[in-house]
Each structure stands twice: as C-alpha cells, then as structure tokens.
Amino acid sequence: MLNCQKDQFSIPDNIHYLNGAYFSPLMKKLELIGHQAVSRKARPFDIGIDHFYEPIKQLKNSFAQLINSDASRIAIIPSVSYGIATVTKNIEFGDQKKIVMCEEQFPSNYYSWKKLADEKGLTIEMVKASSNFEQRSIDWNKNILDAIDKETKVVTLGNVHWADGTYFDLKAIRQKATEVNALLIIDGTQSIGALPFDMQEIQADAVICAAYKWLLGPYGSALAYYGTYFDNGEPIEENWINRLESENFKNLVNYQAAYQAGAERFGVGQKSNFINTPIVHAAIEQLLEWGVDNVQQYCKQLSQNTVYQLKEMGCLIDNEAQRSGHLFGIRTNNRFDMDKLLTAFQKHHVYVSRRGNAIRVAPNVYNDERNFEVLLECFKLARKRIGTRICTDNLNTDTFPV
Numbered sequence: 001m002l003n004c005q006k007d008q009f010s011i012p013d014n015i016h017y018l019n020g021a022y023f024s025p026l027m028k029k030l031e032l033i034g035h036q037a038v039s040r041k042a043r044p045f046d047i048g049i050d051h052f053y054e055p056i057k058q059l060k061n062s063f064a065q066l067i068n069s070d071a072s073r074i075a076i077i078p079s080v081s082y083g084i085a086t087v088t089k090n091i092e093f094g095d096q097k098k099i100v101m102c103e104e105q106f107p108s109n110y111y112s113w114k115k116l117a118d119e120k121g122l123t124i125e126m127v128k129a130s131s132n133f134e135q136r137s138i139d140w141n142k143n144i145l146d147a148i149d150k151e152t153k154v155v156t157l158g159n160v161h162w163a164d165g166t167y168f169d170l171k172a173i174r175q176k177a178t179e180v181n182a183l184l185i186i187d188g189t190q191s192i193g194a195l196p197f198d199m200q201e202i203q204a205d206a207v208i209c210a211a212y213k214w215l216l217g218p219y220g221s222a223l224a225y226y227g228t229y230f231d232n233g234e235p236i237e238e239n240w241i242n243r244l245e246s247e248n249f250k251n252l253v254n255y256q257a258a259y260q261a262g263a264e265r266f267g268v269g270q271k272s273n274f275i276n277t278p279i280v281h282a283a284i285e286q287l288l289e290w291g292v293d294n295v296q297q298y299c300k301q302l303s304q305n306t307v308y309q310l311k312e313m314g315c316l317i318d319n320e321a322q323r324s325g326h327l328f329g330i331r332t333n334n335r336f337d338m339d340k341l342l343t344a345f346q347k348h349h350v351y352v353s354r355r356g357n358a359i360r361v362a363p364n365v366y367n368d369e370r371n372f373e374v375l376l377e378c379f380k381l382a383r384k385r386i387g388t389r390i391c392t393d394n395l396n397t398d399t400f401p402v
C-alpha cells in the first residue's frame with residue numbers, strides 16, 4: 001500500500017486540493033526539472049541534435065510501459081483535440097456510418113466527430129445515462145453495448161466519465177466493437193496514470209491522453225497511441241522532424257517523401273519541446289515507480305469513510321465497483337443548501353469541481369485524511385433542515401438534482 005506522498009508536493013496544509021481531474025499539482029522534483037529545462041534555452045550552444053530525439057524517445061518508452069504497449073506506436077502531441085483530429089482524418093467509413101459515444105462526452109472528443117459527421121452524413125449516437133441511480137453505471141454500459149451494431153464504425157469514450165467517474169467496461173465494449181468490426185478510440189485523460197489501463201487487454205485502435213491531469217505533467221503536452229489501422233495515415237500537419245532521416249540536419253532540404261517509422265508521423269511540430277518533455281517523462285517514471293494500481297487503491301481507501309458518511313447523509317454516490325476511486329461524483333439529492341455548500345468550500349479552501357449535476361471529487365496520492373474530513377465538514381454545515389430536524393432520510397433514488 002502506498003503512503004501519502006504529500007511531502008513531495010508543495011500543497012499547504014490548509015489547502016484541501018481534491019481537484020486532480022482539473023489540474024494536477026507539479027511535484028517538487030518536477031518543478032526543479034522544469035527550472036533546469038527552462039535554463040537550457042539560455043545556453044543554446046549546449047543543445048545538440050540528440051536533444052531533439054533522445055528525450056522524446058525516453059518519454060515514449062515510459063508511456064508505452066505505462067499502458068503496456070509498443071513505443072513505436074506512441075506519438076507526442078499537444079492536446080487531446082489534436083490527437084482526435086488525427087483519428088477523424090484517417091477513418092474510412094464505407095457502409096458503416098455510425099459513431100457511438102457517451103452522453104456529455106468531453107468536447108475535445110466530440111467536436112471533430114461532429115464536424116466529420118456533418119461533412120460525411122454520418123450519425124453520432126450519444127448514449128444516455130440511466131435515470132435509475134442504483135443501476136446507473138450498469139444500465140449505461142448495457143446501453144452502450146446495445147448501441148454498437150453493424151452500422152457502427154467507431155466507438156469513442158473514456159475509461160471513466162470525465163464529470164463523475166462512471167466506469168465504462170472497456171473490455172466488454174472492445175469485444176462488442178470487434179464483433180461488428182468497429183474501431184475503439186479511447187480518451188484516457190481522466191484515467192491513465194490513476195486507473196490501470198492495459199493495451200494488451202483493451203486492444204484500443206487509438207488512445208489519446210493529456211499529460212496535465214493524472215500523468216502529473218505540465219499543460220500543453222499529450223500522448224497518443226495509434227494502432228495498425230492508422231499505419232499509413234495522413235498527419236494533420238507536415239513537419240520536418242517527422243520525415244525519414246530528419247536527424248541529418250545538413251540534408252533537410254533534400255526533401256524527403258517518407259515518414260519516420262511507426263506512429264512518428266503523427267507527432268506535433270516541435271514535439272521535442274525541451275521544457276515539457278523532461279517533466280512529463282519524469283512524471284511517468286514516478287507513476288511507474290508508485291504503480292498505478294497502488295495510486296488507485298490509495299484514492300479508494302482514503303475516500304471510503306467520507307463516501308460512507310455522505311451516503312448516510314443522503315448524497316448519491318455510485319458504488320465503488322461502478323466508478324473510479326480517483327474521480328467520483330457526489331449528487332446532493334436536494335438534501336443540502338448549495339449556496340452554503342459552495343461558501344463552505346470556499347471558506348475552508350476545499351477545491352472540487354461542479355460538473356453537470358455532480359460535485360466532482362478527484363483525489364490523488366498528495367491528499368490525506370484531513371482533506372476528506374474538511375470536505376465532510378462542509379457538507380455537514382450545508383445540510384438542509386426540514387422543520388427543526390436535519391434531513392437524514394434514506395436515499396430517494398428517483399431524483400438527484402444538485
């Protein structure tokens with residue numbers, strides 16, 4: 001079991017930062033690596049050709065290890081929208097004209113599909129969540145599986161829903177997608193790094209993951225896996241470094257028709273990013289050392305007591321098996337005064353997010369028990385009173401507005 005890693009971060013004791021799904025904090029040692037990386041630009045005479053290639057090679061190796069895949073299939077990109085644009089540019093639809101995704105998917109994994117659907121006359125089926133709270137995740141997964149039919153060319157979603165951590169059974173979804181010859185495209189931004197993700201098991205056709213959340217890296221970097229379907233694909237931009245033998249700087253204007261091997265062609269221009277690359281690399285190495293499974297177990301165990309008490313107070317929170325431990329939604333089920341709750345969060349420096357009709361709580365290894373105690377105190381302060389009695393009834397599972 002992993003111990004609390006708070007001392008490796010710069011979060012003050014009076015700050016209860018439960019918002020890793022928004023932005024992760026940078027570890028102290030990564031801050032130092034970042035400072036050194038910035039300083040390198042002051043000494044351009046120390047930057048050699050190898051610096052363009054070696055650090056990104058190491059980064060790709062680390063990410064490949066994290067998701068248990070082959071490093072030659074990894075590309076360095078700046079954002080999820082960039083990675084998804086590459087995917088949408090390279091799919092032949094033929095007779096299968098349907099794209100399946102979940103309701104309220106994150107926009108970076110929606111807009112490119114919407115544009116493509118409008119251009120090519122495709123349909124997007126956004127599978128709705130169930131209104132039966134107790135069965136929400138089970139029904140939602142079943143509805144997704146039901147939506148995947150012989151018309152379906154693409155299924156695209158995350159391992160968990162970004163707003164409330166609802167768990168999607170990617171193994172079952174992969175199986176159904178394979179049966180109908182559909183591609184599986186994963187946005188791993190809200191899970192990879194905190195929830196185990198194994199490419200040997202999931203066999204996704206593409207995986208896109210921003211670095212600034214659960215990979216504990218900086219903003220402006222993301223990683224992508226592209227499978228064999230994309231082998232001869234077209235990148236969304238043409239840059240010099242993706243071309244074969246770009247290492248030969250004196251030969252760059254002997255223009256080269258061929259790309260570098262594997263997924264290299266899909267990398268963004270200036271992918272060597274001398275500042276971000278060493279930080280993301282060291283962050284992933286740290287995750288590998290901790291073990292992603294241990295990160296998930298830590299988050300689950302840390303939040304267990306508070307989740308139990310919030311449910312006792314009438315909040316709706318998915319059962320552990322149906323959601324992630326590092327990201328989950330609390331629906332206040334009309335039992336709390338929302339203004340009071342938000343004021344309490346502000347006053348006691350509790351950082352969470354409001355997403356959809358849920359309060360999203362997203363802990364990580366830098367959080368401790370005190371953070372959850374203070375979160376619980378805020379809810380206690382905001383409990384609605386019915387007459388003179390504080391509302392503690394059992395759950396009403398019919399409605400769950402915030």
Ligand SMILES: Cc1ncc(COP(=O)(O)O)c(C=O)c1O
Nearest residue numbers: 079080081106108162189190210
């Ligand atoms: C699920 C998910 N995907 C992607 C992103 C970020 O997308 P982009 O890298 O295009 O800014 C976020 C940010 O919150 C997210 O939650």
